[in-house]
Amino acid sequence: EAQVTQNPRYLITVTGKKLTVTCSQNMNHEYMSWYRQDPGLGLRQIYYSMNVEVTDKGDVPEGYKVSRKEKRNFPLILESPSPNQTSLYFCASSSSIAGLRGEQYFGPGTRLTVT
Amino acid sequence: GESVGLHLPTLSVQEGDNSIINCAYSNSASDYFIWYKQESGKGPQFIIDIRSNMDKRQGQRVTVLLNKTVKHLSLQIAATQPGDSAVYFCAETGMDSSYKLIFGSGTRLLVRP
Numbered sequence: 001e002a003q004v005t006q007n008p009r010y011l012i013t014v015t016g017k018k019l020t021v022t023c024s025q026n027m028n029h030e031y032m033s034w035y036r037q038d039p040g041l042g043l044r045q046i047y048y049s050m051n052v053e054v055t056d057k058g059d060v061p062e063g064y065k066v067s068r069k070e071k072r073n074f075p076l077i078l079e080s081p082s083p084n085q086t087s088l089y090f091c092a093s094s095s096s097i098a099g100l101r102g103e104q105y106f107g108p109g110t111r112l113t114v115t
Numbered sequence: 116g117e118s119v120g121l122h123l124p125t126l127s128v129q130e131g132d133n134s135i136i137n138c139a140y141s142n143s144a145s146d147y148f149i150w151y152k153q154e155s156g157k158g159p160q161f162i163i164d165i166r167s168n169m170d171k172r173q174g175q176r177v178t179v180l181l182n183k184t185v186k187h188l189s190l191q192i193a194a195t196q197p198g199d200s201a202v203y204f205c206a207e208t209g210m211d212s213s214y215k216l217i218f219g220s221g222t223r224l225l226v227r228p
Contacts, residue, residue, distance in 0.1 A: 004158075033216070042204060043159070043218040058215055090158050104149075104216075106158030 002027045004107035006091050012113045013081055021076045021110050023091030031094040032074040033058070033104070034066065036087040043090065049074055081114045088112075123202060125223040134192040136222045138205030143186060145207035145217075150179060150190045153221070154201045162190070162203075192224075200226045 004025045013019055025032065033048035035058075045058030049068040063085055065077040074093075078085060091107040128134045140148065146167040151159035165172045165179045165188075172179050178191040188205050205219045 035218075040220065042220040043206075045215050045217075048215070059217070092158070103161040103164075104159075106160070108156075109158055 002105070004091055004093055004105050006089075006107040006110050008110060009108065010111045012115065014115055015082055016080050019078050019081060019112075021078075021089060021091075021112070023074045023076065023107060024072050025074075025091075025093040025105070026072065027093060027095065027105065028071065029093035029095050029105075030071070031104075032068065033092045033094075034064070034074070034076045035090045035092065036060065036085075037090060037109075038087050046076070046089075081112075083114050086112060086114050123221050123223045125225060127225045127227060128195050129227050130195060130197060132195055134190075134195045134199070134224060136190045136192075136203050136224065138188040138190075138219045138222075140186050140188055140205065140207045140219070141217065142207060142209065143183075144209050146209040147207070148179070148181060148188050149206045149208075149216075150177075150188075151204045151206060151218075152199075152201045153204065159204060167209075195224075195226050197226050197228060200224055 007022045030051045034046040035043040037043045044060045046064050047058055047066040049055045052068050052071050055066050068074055089110045092104045094104045149164045150162040152162050153159045163174045163177050163179050165181050170181050176193045180189045202221045202223050204221045206216050208216045
């Protein structure tokens with residue numbers, strides 16, 4: 001089954017404790033992206049990747065890091081989480097090299113709470 | 116499942132009626148637009164897209180209209196069904212924005228049986 005998976009689905013952590021949210025897709029997609037979703041603000045793009053070893057900032061990259069060492073995986077790293085990073089996070093992938101000219105598939109979401 | 120708890124504009128329609136969801140986009144240089152549906156506890160799901168060289172595109176039970184003059188996008192759902200109840204987002208992108216996908220704040224569609 002074609003899908004985007006994220007782990008963990010729920011995470012409660014404390015300020016400053018490094019964490020990684022994993023994202024994996026089994027569709028051989030070039031393009032992958034991370035979004036955060038907050039009440040009243042919709043979805044905002046954090047980082048995206050056009051292909052292996054190619055990443056770029058989205059609209060809200062501060063406080064986040066990503067890596068794309070393999071085509072299928074695109075982990076989101078919070079080196080020193082802060083309470084304002086409490087949010088619902090989505091990973092997405094697309095087959096289009098242009099990144100957004102094709103249908104994006106979204107993962108199920110990761111609910112992160114930073115206390 | 117996950118819920119976002121958004122305080123969204125809400126459209127309530129009777130089952131079987133047509134629904135029209137509107138979106139004003141921000142960047143006149145955007146050249147590609149997408150509508151997504153997000154059901155409670157799930158990630159957004161692609162519905163339909165349209166390029167800026169078109170003003171209308173039809174899918175199965177859905178139609179997207181694009182008015183570039185006033186930077187307005189609409190999604191029409193024919194014969195709305197209970198399964199259409201969800202939050203709907205429009206999104207825009209283009210070369211000018213380096214292909215970043217910018218989402219609108221969303222509209223909640225409630226279908227009354």
